[in-house]
Amino acid sequence: MSKTNDCSVDASGGCDCFRKAPLWLGVGIVGLAVAYVGAFVFGVPQHDYRPLYSLLLGTAFWASVLVGCLMMTMITRIFDAGWAPIIRRQWENLIVALPVVLSLGLLPLVFFPPARKLVWEWTNPEHVLPNGHEVGHDTVLALKSWWLQVPFFQGRIVLYIVIFSALVFFLRRWSFAQDKDGSAAHTGRLAVVSAAGIILGALTLTFLAFDTLMALTYHWFSTMFGVWFFAASMRACFAFTAVLCLALATRGWLKGLYNQAHRHVLGCLLLAFTVFWAYISFSQYFLIYNANIPEETFWYNIREFSSALVDGEWVNVKNQWWWVSLALIFGHFFFPFLFLLFYRSKVVPGRLLFIALWTLAFTALDFYFNIVPRQITDAAFPEGFYVNKFLDVSMLFDAAAFLGMGGIVLGLFLRNASKQEIIPIHDPRIQESIHYHE
Amino acid sequence: MSENASNQLYGLVCSFSKTADVLHAAEKVRDAGFKRWDVYTPFPIHGMDAAMGLTRSRVPVLTLLGGVTGFCTGMLFTWYMNAYDYPLIVGGKPLWSPIFPFPVMYECTILFAAFGTFFGQFLLNRLPRHHHPVFNYEKFVQASDDTFMIVIDATDPQFELEKTRGFLSEIGGAEVAEIQN
Structure with missing residues (x-):
């Protein structure tokens, strides 16, 4: 199956879509403004953590898409992948947004103490835990305080952003330099950056996930968590790339360049990481379930049931998070897995688009599942807490944050793409990439 | 063609020396509607699956x-x-x-x-198969060196010895020869 280009062969350099950059940036600014209003006008003054989580959700989702793109930029460099160059150039233009998304989303939460104390309970010594103790007198926190201390935490978040920025800078710099001077030495240089960058990036994304997401429930710990974030990021990256490249092939600069074999590769990788995500998520659950230690199981317990008064007696009833869990098992694993098994699901544009959008929607749900459930201290309940609900009016702010961050990402992408060659014209593998076949 | 002769005959072979020639010849064999035939090449040729009209593996x-x-x-x-x-x-x-x-x-x-x-x-793939009639053709070793070959099976419904022989020369095949069982 070689000559299967569906699109016309004339690739035009200039593109209408560049003009949409300000539009998307506008969407981004408006969306983020609404999310900030939610967080700092409704959230902080009312001591409500939930609107602050909107910002965290939007940031985590888009950071995961971009972290996946960053890792794939380096992975395809190190493996010298022949199919990759034309798609990698799109990733190179996307990843500039990574430090921006992290800065816009995390810095206000990390450096504004009232917000920080609401989001990360461990930073608020006066916060009362379900067991009646204050965080300041919590022995669990005391034992973890070598890592969990505020200035160190703030420094780490800044460090993560700096490391990502440095990787993004070097990966782009020499790739674009090659467009100008055509020197193959840049490819070697980028392989060296990627070799170190993969290790550095893997550590950074792991600790980013630990510090921002796992530390939301600081009593709980899972060594799988960083890998879960990586798996989620790769899925998000492939799903987003499939949507983006299809859009660019229909009405953008990849017309006639992005062919069936490229879709097949993205579809296969999406399938592979669907399995990997399920493997990691299930392994985490399975180990905690088998070990059956209360320090770990409570994290899954609050995602399954809540205490409720039924006929004058307290019983555990399934809560909304139970349905979210089931939706993830069947909607985020079984369905996409079975769907993507079929060859045509990976190559027919409409089908790949459908499953990519589906995967992105469920990736967002996966972030809800991992971020939002929380024990709200309340002495009226037998265990001293109740579990917040999945459905919440703050979902409006969530939508604003998702849309806002997405607008920023797309706006920056289009603006950067307009300044560079649309494909890496002097990449040693560019011919192979353009004529890539199954 | 006697009953006996048809039992002896495995098929007809012809050779090509250029990749493009065998690819286009394969397209013509496909378009002529032959079902039981094969192409032998020393290395994989991209696009051959489509040229032969092969569907995806089951x-x-x-x-x-x-x-x-x-x-x-x-x-x-x-x-x-x-x-x-x-x-x-x-x-x-x-x-x-x-x-x-x-x-x-x-x-x-x-x-x-x-x-x-x-x-x-x-x-x-109908494995295991320890012998194949194409090995009875002396020059078949060239198909693992520098020659491309198309073999049409005598059991193909469209196969008629003289007509098919003519067809193979027509599509550019050299050294059209019979392969015995």
């Missing part, structure tokens, strides 16, 4: 069947051993649930899917 179907069988087998035998034949509570877990024996179900899925793939390709 092996994945057998892989899927193997996987589903494996998953069910894993379920059945963990249930049989742990909950039915010798009920045993381990670590306070239920006698059977889909969670704790999942690794067993998962490994069985992979094992049986691999069986489905391995034996499926044996079946669909």
